[in-house]
Amino acid sequence: MRCDRKIALVGNPNSGKSTLFNILTGLNQKIGNFPGVTVDKKVGHCTLLDDSRIRVIDLPGTYSLYPKSKDERIVMETLIDKKNTTHPDVIIFVADASNLRRNLLLYTQVADLKIPVIIALNMMDLASKSGIEIAIDALSNKLGVQVIPISARNSEGIDQLKQAIQYTSEIPVQVDTIQVSELAPGLVERIAEEMHINGPYIALQLVHQYDRLSFLSTTDRSRIGAIAQAFSFHSQKVQAAEIIARYNFINDVLFDTLKLKEGAKRETVSNRIDAILTHKVFGFVIFFAVLFLVFQSIFSWSAFPMDLIKELFIWLGNVGHQLLPVGVLTNLLIDGVLAGLSGVLVFVPQIAILFVFISILEDTGYMSRVTFMMDKIMRKVGLNGKSVVPLIGGFACAVPSIMSTRNIENWKDRMITIMVTPLVSCSARLPVYTLLISLAVPNQRVLGFINMQGLVLMAMYVLSMVSALLVAWLMKQMVRSRERGYFIMELPVYRMPRWNNVLLTMYQKVKAFVFEAGKVIVAVSIVLWVLASYGPADSQERAERVYESSTYTEKYTPQEIERLKASAKLEYSYAGILGRAIEPVIKPLGFDWKIGIALITSFAAREVFVGTMAVIYSVDADEANTESVQQKMRSAKNPDTGLPVFTTAVAFSLMIFYAFAMQCMSTLAVVYRETKSWRWPAIQFGYMTVMAYFASLFVYFCLNRIG
Amino acid sequence: MKLSQLEPGQSGIIKEFTDLAMSVKLMEMGCLPGEPIHVERVAPFGDPMAITVSGYQLSLRKLEASTIILR
Numbered sequence: 001m002r003c004d005r006k007i008a009l010v011g012n013p014n015s016g017k018s019t020l021f022n023i024l025t026g027l028n029q030k031i032g033n034f035p036g037v038t039v040d041k042k043v044g045h046c047t048l049l050d051d052s053r054i055r056v057i058d059l060p061g062t063y064s065l066y067p068k069s070k071d072e073r074i075v076m077e078t079l080i081d082k083k084n085t086t087h088p089d090v091i092i093f094v095a096d097a098s099n100l101r102r103n104l105l106l107y108t109q110v111a112d113l114k115i116p117v118i119i120a121l122n123m124m125d126l127a128s129k130s131g132i133e134i135a136i137d138a139l140s141n142k143l144g145v146q147v148i149p150i151s152a153r154n155s156e157g158i159d160q161l162k163q164a165i166q167y168t169s170e171i172p173v174q175v176d177t178i179q180v181s182e183l184a185p186g187l188v189e190r191i192a193e194e195m196h197i198n199g200p201y202i203a204l205q206l207v208h209q210y211d212r213l214s215f216l217s218t219t220d221r222s223r224i225g226a227i228a229q230a231f232s233f234h235s236q237k238v239q240a241a242e243i244i245a246r247y248n249f250i251n252d253v254l255f256d257t258l259k260l261k262e263g264a265k266r267e268t269v270s271n272r273i274d275a276i277l278t279h280k281v282f283g284f285v286i287f288f289a290v291l292f293l294v295f296q297s298i299f300s301w302s303a304f305p306m307d308l309i310k311e312l313f314i315w316l317g318n319v320g321h322q323l324l325p326v327g328v329l330t331n332l333l334i335d336g337v338l339a340g341l342s343g344v345l346v347f348v349p350q351i352a353i354l355f356v357f358i359s360i361l362e363d364t365g366y367m368s369r370v371t372f373m374m375d376k377i378m379r380k381v382g383l384n385g386k387s388v389v390p391l392i393g394g395f396a397c398a399v400p401s402i403m404s405t406r407n408i409e410n411w412k413d414r415m416i417t418i419m420v421t422p423l424v425s426c427s428a429r430l431p432v433y434t435l436l437i438s439l440a441v442p443n444q445r446v447l448g449f450i451n452m453q454g455l456v457l458m459a460m461y462v463l464s465m466v467s468a469l470l471v472a473w474l475m476k477q478m479v480r481s482r483e484r485g486y487f488i489m490e491l492p493v494y495r496m497p498r499w500n501n502v503l504l505t506m507y508q509k510v511k512a513f514v515f516e517a518g519k520v521i522v523a524v525s526i527v528l529w530v531l532a533s534y535g536p537a538d539s540q541e542r543a544e545r546v547y548e549s550s551t552y553t554e555k556y557t558p559q560e561i562e563r564l565k566a567s568a569k570l571e572y573s574y575a576g577i578l579g580r581a582i583e584p585v586i587k588p589l590g591f592d593w594k595i596g597i598a599l600i601t602s603f604a605a606r607e608v609f610v611g612t613m614a615v616i617y618s619v620d621a622d623e624a625n626t627e628s629v630q631q632k633m634r635s636a637k638n639p640d641t642g643l644p645v646f647t648t649a650v651a652f653s654l655m656i657f658y659a660f661a662m663q664c665m666s667t668l669a670v671v672y673r674e675t676k677s678w679r680w681p682a683i684q685f686g687y688m689t690v691m692a693y694f695a696s697l698f699v700y701f702c703l704n705r706i707g
Numbered sequence: 708m709k710l711s712q713l714e715p716g717q718s719g720i721i722k723e724f725t726d727l728a729m730s731v732k733l734m735e736m737g738c739l740p741g742e743p744i745h746v747e748r749v750a751p752f753g754d755p756m757a758i759t760v761s762g763y764q765l766s767l768r769k770l771e772a773s774t775i776i777l778r
Contacts, residue, residue, distance in 0.1 A: 064735045099763050102737040236727045243734045270764070271747060280751040372766045376752035385755070487755055488732055488771060491764040 004045070004055045007165060008088035010075065010110055012103050013061030014492040015096040016122040018042075019152040021058040022504055041074075041086070048162045057086050063102070065109045065205065066239060068486065070406045073212065079113055080205055081215045090168050091117040092161070097127035097134060097149070098493075100258060104250045105243070108177040111143070112201035116172045118164050119147045125154065126493075131261035139257045144175040153498055178245045180204055183238050187231040191224060204242075208235050270493045277369050287370060294357045295458050298430070300451065302349035309349075313342035332529060340525025343431075343611035344518040351427050351513050352506050354396050359505040363497040367392075368489065375487060381469045382476025383420075384413040385487055391417070391468060394424030395461070396509070398667045402674055409486055412479055418674060419684055420472045422667050425464035425659065427513075428606040432658045433460055435610055438630055440651035464659055471687075525611045528601055531575035532616060543568040570594075570616065589657065589693070590650040590700040592638070602663045609658070649703035653696045661692035710744060710758070711772035718745045719777035726774040737761035738775065 011017045021029070025044025042058040059078060060071035067073040078086050093110060095103040100121075111117055119140075127134065140147040146164045150157030180200040181188045184207065191203040210216055210224040276282050317334050324330040361367045367389060375385030383391075386408045393401035398421050405421070408414040425433075437453050444452045534540070544565045546552070552561060570576050571593075578600055579593035586596055598612040610629060617632035636645040662668065662685045671681040713719060721742050724730035738744070738760050745759045755768040 066731070066735070068732065099761075101761055102763065105735060105737075236731055239731045240727065240734065243731065244739065247734075247739055274748065274757070278748060278750065278757075283751055368766075372750050372755060372757065373752075375768070376750060376754045486729075486732055486771065487766070487768045488736055489766045490736070491757055491766050493763075 004053045005090065005165075006055045006057065006086065006088045007046075007090050007092055008057045008059050008078065008086070009092050009094055010059050010079070010106070011061060011094035012063055012096065012099075012106060014490060015061065015094045015103060016152040017058060017061055017094045019498055019501060020092075020094055020120065020122065020150070021056060022501060023152060023155055023158055024056050027504075043086075046162075048166050049159065050166055052166070054165060057088065062106065064106055064243075066208065067212075068409050076205070076209065077213060077215065079110065079115065080202055080213070084215065088115060089170070090165060091115050092120050092165070093117055094120045094122050094152075097121045097124050098130055098132060100127075100132075100134065101247075101250055101254060104253070105246055107143075108246045108249060109201070111145070111174045112177055112180060112199075113205075114172045114174075114199050114201075116168050116170065117145055117174055118161070118168055119143070119145055120152075120157075120161055121147055121149045122152050124149045124157075125151045133259040133261065135257045135259075139253065142175070142253045142257065144173055177249045178242070183242055183245070184231065184233060187227065187233060190227055190231075194223060194227065195220065204238075207233055208239065273494050274369065274491075277366065278373050283369075283373055287373070290361070290366075291461075292458065294354070295461060296451070296454050297357070298350050298353050300454065301353055305349040306346055309346050310342065313338060313345075331533070332526070336526045336529030337522060339529075339614045340522040340611050341518075343525065343607065343614065344514060344521050346610075347427065347431055347607065348510055348514065350430055351396070352510050354427060355506045355509040356502055358393065358396060359502045360497045362389075363495070363501060365492040365494045368491055371489065372491065381473040382413070382416050382479075383469075383472050384408055384410060384417070386489075387413065387417040387472075390421055391424055391465070394421045394426060394468075397426050397428070397513075398422040398424070398664065399670050402667065402670050405674070415479060415675070415680070416472050416475045418671055419475060419680070420468040422662060422664065422684065422688065423464055423468040423471060423660065425461045426606075426664075428664065429460075429658055431607050432609045433457055433655055435613070435630060435633070436646075436651045436655050439634060439646050440648045460655060460659060467660065467691075471691075521605060521608055521611060524601055524605070524608050528575065528597075528608075528612055531578075532570055532573050532597070535569075535573040535577070539572045540569050543572045575616075588700070589696040590647075590653045590704075592645060594636075594645070595650075595654065599657075599663075602658075602661075603665065605665065606658060606663045649700050652703055653700035656699045657692045657696040659692070660688055660695055662688035708777045709773045710746075710775040710777055711756075711769045713744075713746045713777075715746050715748050715756075718743060720744070722776045722778040724774050725776060729771060729774045733767075733771075733775065736765055737763070738765070744775075744777070 009017050009021055021042060021044065024046040028046070029042060029044030044056050044058075046054050046056050048054060057078075059075045062072040062075045065076045065079070067076055078084050078088070079091075081087060091110060093107050095107060107117075107119065121134065121136065124134075134149075136147050136149055146168065148157055148161045148164050150161055152158075184204060187207060188200045188203045191207055192198065192200060195203065195206065197203050197206070206213070206216075206224055207228050210221050210228075213221075216224075277286060317338055320330065320334045320338065324333070361370075370392070371385040371388050374388045378385055378387055387405070390401040390405045390408075393404055401421050401424075402418050405414050405417045408417060434457070437456050441453050441456045446452055446455070547561050547565050547568065571580070575597045576593065579596035582596045582600070583591075583593040586599065591599070594616050597616060598609050601612045602609045613633060614629045617629065617636060633646055634644070637643065638645055668681040668685060671684060672678055675681075708719065710719065710721075721738060721740050721744060723740060724733065742761060747757045747759055747764060749756045750766075753769075755766050756772060757764055757766045758772075759765075
């Protein structure tokens with residue numbers, strides 16, 4: 001069987017590349033990484049009309065082959081290096097028909113690499129609405145390639161595009177766009193000869209970018225460098241000349257193929273919306289209203305499905321205990337595995353809702369307006385308008401957000417964004433907050449419609465944002481750099497969100513959470529159950545036996561003795577020993593050794609807190625598994641004093657600790673991967689832990705004074 | 708006259724650039740000599756600005772806009 005042909009989607013950001021990718025591949029797609037770098041590599045399969053299969057690769061969007069960021073560098077490396085595993089056999093160039101001139105700049109660069117190419121002319125509907133007429137056949141003749149008009153949003157022209165892929169020849173047929181060798185006379189030929197390259201533009205790209213191309217050997221680099229120096233090659237001057245030459249070619253091509261109807265202006269609607277959405281006053285009012293809506297929705301809409309999931313697991317636990325034989329395996333299954341599973345699945349509604357909102361905000365074009373509005377304030381605190389998206393993304397999860405900082409070209413801005421993003425309240429903290437808020441804050445309404453619990457939750461989110469900005473400002477004073485940052489950014493026209501994309505994003509994020517975080521959570525739950533159930537040698541039994549002596553049996557009822565035994569068993573388990581060990585350190589924060597156990601396990605991932613609580617208190621509770629974690633925690637009493645463990649002061653102190661502490665192994669791993677050194681994750685871990693400790697100490701002290 | 712000196716609603720035509728590195732990025736985004744530019748609005752805190760160039764909207768900082776000399 002012959003190998004599937006490799007098709008790469010190339011195009012500008014906002015050209016509809018991802019929508020086309022989703023239509024072509026549907027759910028047959030995988031998100032992985034490009035080797036060596038952490039850029040998302042989206043690969044999928046697609047069946048053509050003749051039942052042949054192709055492999056589709058969605059390359060990151062870029063405006064030119066001269067990269068400004070890591071993501072954009074991938075495009076160039078994939079297309080120039082013929083040995084690259086993702087080097088395509090055919091390129092589908094996705095062009096925004098309503099913005100054809102700028103889109104064609106990248107096309108002319110790609111075409112000159114001499115890989116077979118098809119143009120998918122996207123957003124034809126939008127273009128004709130705004131009075132742009134494109135003579136498609138003439139355009140196709142002039143460029144020497146197939147031009148297929150499509151509308152990815154409405155799934156129009158997809159069959160024609162598939163047909164075009166079928167019929168595409170294996171040799172490139174596009175016309176040359178510019179005289180490449182004239183840009184650097186002699187040099188291009190010399191490099192082509194030296195490196196055995198046929199294709200002057202690949203040779204020219206090598207001279208421009210040899211010191212950044214990972215596939216070149218050190219000797220090749222120094223060879224190219226020496227030749228470039230001999231020709232006194234000035235990269236930026238030649239780039240400028242190339243861009244002007246390319247636009248001259250494009251103007252020639254479009255001169256009689258693109259017509260603009262008189263008086264047509266598509267910007268007006270978008271402009272009117274912008275006048276309000278980026279307004280000095282309304283802009284911010286709307287921005288905060290949007291955030292408010294998002295967090296209220298996460299809290300109220302998810303309540304019902306979350307209750308359902310919780311009830312289901314309580315029921316499953318009860319049924320399990322009844323049906324399965326009594327024993328260690330049953331306990332492991334129900335108190336370890338099932339408790340862990342419910343701890344994962346219960347957050348699915350919240351994560352789904354959050355990602356629906358985030359992808360709607362991105363899809364409509366509102367996110368880039370937020371960037372536009374916030375750039376100046378962000379720069380004051382040492383960040384960048386582009387840091388807003390990772391920071392807001394941090395509300396979902398720091399891991400993908402830290403990866404998304406790759407769009408920030410400036411090193412210092414990027415480092416600071418990476419350092420403070422984990423302070424932003426991620427979705428893993430949400431269950432911790434939800435649980436603690438439900439313990440400490442009454443479920444009442446203020447002014448008839450504002451939910452008190454929702455309000456406290458929002459305050460936690462605002463606090464996280466404020467602390468992130470504050471730390472960023474401090475770091476701005478400490479980190480030194482002379483590199484300059486660019487902020488040249490397209491403001492896409494407002495559009496209706498593509499619901500398919502929104503749902504697909506939601507599905508992918510939920511799936512990633514359940515499988516990635518879920519693995520850790522279930523594993524940690526099992527380890528925890530073992531730690532909480534077993535102890536060194538027979539210290540547990542000895543502890544139990546103490547309560548069998550007559551001094552206790554005379555004083556207490558059998559039930560009370562059972563509870564004391566269980567508690568003693570936990571105390572002398574491995575988990576209890578660990579918790580006890582750190583108790584002196586965390587006592588000033590109001591935490592006992594049981595919370596200490598949760599803090600230790602939470603360093604794997606924050607959401608483990610809830611699972612830990614479930615396991616610890618199901619060991620402790622009178623009747624196992626009949627109550628939800630909340631009820632178990634509320635009824636938890638300090639065995640020495642008989643007072644409730646979770647007072648308001650303890651609950652808030654814990655929340656503050658979780659707000660600031662670096663309790664996520666995955667984030668630390670990602671920071672290491674992104675910064676290529678252990679220094680940054682170490683600094684991050686250190687400063688966040690210290691900050692969490694003292695903030696909790698302060699909150700506990702103050703709240704205890706008040707009441 | 709520099710682009711950064713224009714008020715919202717005003718227009719101009721690009722003549723040249725004062726910064727080579729910046730000019731490459733700007734030209735890639737369609738800001739070419741001879742191209743008309745219209746200032747749409749300025750962000751609430753006075754920076755960055757949004758301009759219309761070659762049929763679409765672009766946002767750039769005042770500092771970046773000051774490298775564009777208008778005719």
